[in-house]
Structure formats: C-alpha cells, structure tokens
Amino acid sequence: MTTPATENPPAPAAIAPPVNPASRLAALEEAILPVVVALLVAAIVGDVLILSFGQNPGTVYRLLFEGTWGNAYGFGQVLYKTTTLTFTGLAVAVGLRAGLFNIGAESQLAAGGFAAALVGLILPPGLPALVTLPVYLVAAAIGGGLVGGVPGVLKARFGAHEVITTIMLNFIVLALLNYLTAAHLKVEASLHTEEIHAGGLPRLSSYIAAFHGSAANVVLFIALLAVVLTWWFLFRTRRGFELRATGLQPAAAEYGGVDVRSVWWRAMVLSGALAGIGGLNFVLGYKHYYEDAFATGAGFLGIAVAIVGRNNPIGVLLAAFVFATISQGGLAVNAVVPKQMVDVLQAVVIIAVAASVPEVRRMLRKGDR
C-alpha cells in the first residue's frame, strides 16, 4: 500500500514458461508420491483401528465404498460435500500461493452463508434463481471477503501474523454470528433463520431422479467454474503471477515491482470470498436457511484439501472429492465401527502428506544428481 507503483512494471513475460516433459513428469511425481504414501499410511492406521474394534477391515472398506460411490444417494452426498470442500480448499490454496496461511476459512464460509441468507430474507419471494443468483454470489463473496480481508489488512498494515489472527477471528466471527442468529433471527426453538423463498437453487435430484434425497445441488457447477477461474487467475493473469511471485519470494517480488502488501490483502480478500461463496451450498442449495455452526469442520478440512491438492485448483478439486468420500464413508460404516474412525484417518492423511512432502522432494533431488 505504501510502495509507489513503478511507472512501467516489468511485464511478466514468462507467465507460462515452456516446460519440458521430463520436468513436468518429475513435478507430477513430486505431487502424487506424498499422497500415495499418505493413503497407504491411512489404510494401515484404518486397519489397526478396525481390528481394535473387532471387525474385519475388508468388510468395513467394502461398506465404505458401497455407501459412497456404490449408490446414487451416497454419491450425491459425496458430491455435496465435495462442493463445500472445493471452495474452502481453493480459499486456502489461493492464500498459500501468496505465502499466507488462511486458517479462517471456517468463519469465512459461515459469514458468506450468513450474508447470503440475510439478503435472501430481504429479497421478494418468488424471484427466479437466474435473477437472484448473482445477488447471492456477490453477498456471499462480500461476507467471506470481509472476514478474510481483516487479517489481510492487519498483515499488510501491521505485519500481524495471519495464522494467529485468522484463528482468533474464527472464534470472534462465529461467536458474533451465533449471537445474531440466537438473539435476533432464529425461528423459535431452533438455531436457524426463517426459510428463504427467493430463488433457492435446485438440487441435482430434480434433473436426475436417482440422486433423490441427497443434498447435491447446482452449486456444484459453481464450484467447478470456480476451479477453472481460479486456475486461470493464478496461472494466466498478471495479478495471479504477482500473487505467486509474492508467495515464492516476497523480497524478490517487491524488487521486481510487485506491491507485496497489496497482494497480501487482496489475496486474503479473494481467499475469504471463495470460502464465503461456499456457504451458498448449504444455505441456498440444501437447507434454504442459515443455521448456526453449519460450517463446522469444513474450514479446517479445506486446509487438508489444499495441502493434499498441492495448492493447484485441479488438485484441490480431486482432493476435495477424496476427503468428501472419506467423510461420507464414516456415516456409511458407523453401524460397524465408530464414524470417528474417519476423523482419525483424515488427520493421518494430513500429517503423512505434510511429513512426506519435504522428504519426497529431497529424495527426488538426490536422484537427479
């Protein structure tokens, strides 16, 4: 913010440098190996937990598979969870690309959903979704963007570490939303708002009957669009290039004419806005009201999704699908082993990926020499 803009900032000529196939293969190897290792470790831990409960791992894994990909309802639920996780994963990934760790996706997601619900309660009922959707998108993006922007500005202006400020802001924002819902907006004997009648979004089951009962809805397509747009922004635009340059080497980026501080707060606003739009999945696509604590866990899992997806939007989408499957799988096996088993497995995957990324990188480098 304080750095004056240079007259002719050097054009990022090499936005997409030509990559030779060998190094692309190595990059792919570096991205995929840790995930393979992590899934193996998770499978072993899963076996131990299942055996400790006196069950047969094979049976449990078959149940898990049947309850997620094996029938349309389960698959619909996986897609629903994939949608939210894609948004929070993209949010965290955009932050990490700028060198910022956004732990606040949880409250940004909630704030986005809350803002959309507020707007929905004001809009006249019966408006078609085509008219209301842009309004909802903007509202959710502003809600999430505001919550993301605060730590961004604190970082840019005061150098306050965003890890701590986003954690603290999670608690503050969630307490505030809880207060607003409980004290002013709730339907009697609940913790959710009145139902929204202005342009709710259709579920997938209204197109494909087999998805009947599952929460999957058209916000899924907004998530896919967000993946493409985020990828395009990061790798094909100048602002995206500046953002990545800042994340790799802030000092070098600054030297190259990038206003690092504005990149920081802008990245946090964008990150928060992405998480905020994810709130539409629950509020407009599923329940048609805002409910307190609907976002619980989705923000933290967004961190896992971004890490496993290696901060690449396409990787984020795949990782979101994997984590959504594990989440839904917990419900599918709950009758046989406690569903908390999958919480353990998700944590194990995160730890194993985080621990094996530097290791794999070193091994591959050593192999090059």
Add this chain to the structure above:
Amino acid sequence: MIIFGFLAQTLRIVIPYIFAASGGVISERSGLIAIGLEGYMLTGAFCAALASYYSGSPWIGLIGAAAGGIAIALLYAVTAIRFRADQVVVGIAINLLAVGMTRFFLRLTFHSSANSPRVPGFGAEQSGTGVASLASNPLIWMGIAAVALVAWMLYRTPFGLRIRAVGEHPVAATSVGIRVGRIRYLAAALSGMLAGLGGAYLALDQHQFSAEMTAGRGFIALAAVIFGRWDPVRAALACLLFAAADALQIQLQGAQAIPSQFVEMIPYALTIIALAGVVGRATPPAALGKVAE
C-alpha cells in the same frame, strides 16, 4: 460473598489455561508453534479419565494424562523436526487427530459417543465451587507452581537458555554445540505434559471425560501465550484476565447485561489487538515455525 464466588470461579477456570499456556510458552520459545495445545489437552483429559477409571486413583490419572500429552506432542515434534513438515499444517491435524482418537476410544472403551462413566477425581463435589473443594485439589497448586517452575527453568537454568537459543537462532545454537533437535523434542514433550495436565484438570474436576470437553481452551491458552508475549508469568496473567472475564460472565448470567458471546470474544480480540501492535508490538521468537537445517 459474590466476590468470593467470583474469585473461586476464576481460579477454577484459570488452572487449565495456565497449564496449557505454560506448555505453550516452552514450545514456542523453542521454535515449535503451539497450535496443537488444544489436542494435547484433549488427549490429556481422555487419558486422565481412562487411567483414573481403571486404576481407581486420580494420581494415576495424572500420570496417564502426562504420558498421553507427551506422546501426542512427540508425534507433532517428530513430523516437524525429523520430517520437516509444516508446523501449522501438522499442528491443526494434531487437533483433528485428538478429537477423532478420543471419540473413537471413548466408544471402544466406554461404549459411549458422548462421555465416560464417573471416574475418581480430586474433591468430592462434582463441579463444586466451595473453597474447601478447591484447596483440596492438588492440581490447583500444581498449576500455580508450574508457572513459577517454567519461568525459573526458562530464565535461570542452562536448559532454559538452550530452549531460548534454539528458538531465536538455531544456527548459532548449533555452532556452540547445542543439539537443536534434541532440545526441541524435550521442549515439545514438556509442553505436551503440561497441556495434558491441564486437560486432566478438566476431566478429574468433572469426574468424567466428555467428547471435545476442552472446547477451545487450548486456543485461549495459545492466545494467552501471544498476549503475554511468550513470557510464562505474563502469559499466566493473561490467562487470569481471560478467566476473570469468563467468571464475570457466569456471575452476570442472570442479569443479561452483556451477551455471553461478546465476553467469549475478549481473549481473541485482545490477542489481535496485541499482534497489531496497538499497545506495544508482540514479537514472536525469531525462529518460530522455521525448520532447523
């Protein structure tokens, strides 16, 4: 009498914070980010209930809590030190792991998804606020002693000097023969032990473990570490401030003067203000979160 109730309430609330924050100070001063305090506490609470239940003695419960806290903190330390994993990522995963593990083993050992049966604890009354029951709880005294011990260790012993050295400048520490990794492992174990005892206080005070019973206390302790600028005594005072706000809110519950949610925000808001440097900048240890080569 109201004042008395308020003080007793504050003391009850502050003890788990103090334990965890003391552990957090040690961990962060050695260069290891203490995001996992919540997970250490939860693990400690569960292990305390488990050990106390099977042994019939809350003292064995304490040993169990310390062991559980050390174990999960060492898992964090191994990934962060040996495998050079990102500390923030692993720290958050450790918290998720603790939630999942304690709930899984709650169902495995006690066949419940909500809470354990009643376990032997300190003090006869369940959540009693009487002075007698407070004074008879050894964890109160241990918590207060922990602050003094940690302060003494950090500033008056060679080991404390080493912890501060590896947290500020690991390369310089290495060059004078300090084994950075070993010091950090020890610091992690100590922080896990202390936070685990903080969790044990919760379980033994309520005579049972209930799922996710730490309810964000580890993060309040982390806030206290930062608000207290990484000093054990100041962190304990921050805990006291946060606990007093909490106790005040409980006392005022009937009056409905301020919505409880706003009181909940106080520790977090103060920490953000401290980080933004409005009243003197809070500067973390220089090598916090960095990998030592």
